[in-house]
Amino acid sequence: MNKNTLPTNRKTSEILWLLGFACLFFSCEKAEENALAQEKRSRVQDYIRPIPGEDEEIAEDQIKLGEVLIAYSDCYDCHTRENRAKGPSFQDISKRYPIRQVYIDLLARKVISGGTGSWGYPIMNPHPNVTFEDAQTMVTFILSLKHQKN
Ligand code: HEC
Structure with missing residues (x-):
């Protein structure tokens, strides 16, 4: 060897x-x-907890108007677009709900009446001075964020 x-x-x-x-x-x-x-x-x-469903088309001017209405209200005291704060982030909300009239109406009613329990325990104050139409427009803007990249 x-x-x-x-x-x-x-x-x-x-x-x-x-x-x-x-x-x-x-x-x-x-x-x-x-x-x-x-x-x-x-x-x-x-x-x-995303809810299954197809998105409907939304008008661009509704989205823009919603963004302005939100900026002039108190929403950003508790919400941000991307990050969870006192309330859920607008992007997280947009990922749960399909863009459909029923959900826009449901959420608009919730903005006006306030509430808790959908995203844990913090409470959203009621907004009795926001009209149903304005609330719908605000929610339309929020739900449109699902098409934006993080
Ligand atoms: C005092 C803090 C606060 C303010 C001000 C506030 N929110 Fe909220 N928002 C919350 C909290 C907390 C939740 C989660 C409630 C829940 O878990 O049911 C929430 C939830 C939501 C939801 C989702 C509701 C659901 O059932 O999924 C929407 C839409 C929303 N807010 C929109 C708005 C808009 C529009 C405004 C401004 C007009 C606003 N919020 C102002 C705290 C706030």
């Missing part, structure tokens, strides 16, 4: 073992990452 063969073989097998462990380690890490991402996704789904 050649004198040099044994040490070289040992070295090769050590390297192979090391490679094997590295692969195992990285694949475990990847699986863990996937599991975490999955868990995060399902937590977000549990919070948003």
Whole structure:
């Protein structure tokens, strides 16, 4: 037997073992990452609880008007577009409800009467001075945000 063969073989097998462990380690890490991402996704789904349904077309001027009406009201005291504050973010609200007249009316009524329980425990104050039509327009703007990228 050649004198040099044994040490070289040992070295090769050590390297192979090391490679094997590295692969195992990285694949475990990847699986863990996937599991975490999955868990995060399902937590977000549990919070948003999207209602299935097709979106209807909405007029661009309604969206613009809604944005202005919201800016002149107190909505941004508790809401932001992207982040949860005292109230849910407008984007999260838009991801729950299909853009359909029934949901626009439902939410407009909720803006006027206030309420709690749909997004946890904080309370939305009532807005008795907002007309039903203005509330509908505000909600139209909110729901239009689902088409915007984060
Ligand atoms: C005092 C804080 C506060 C103000 C001011 C406020 N909101 Fe809210 N809003 C909330 C909270 C809290 C919720 C979640 C209520 C719930 O879980 O039922 C909410 C929920 C909503 C929802 C979703 C309701 C549902 O049932 O899914 C809409 C739409 C909404 N707000 C629109 C508005 C608009 C438009 C205004 C301004 C006219 C406004 N909010 C002003 C706190 C507020």
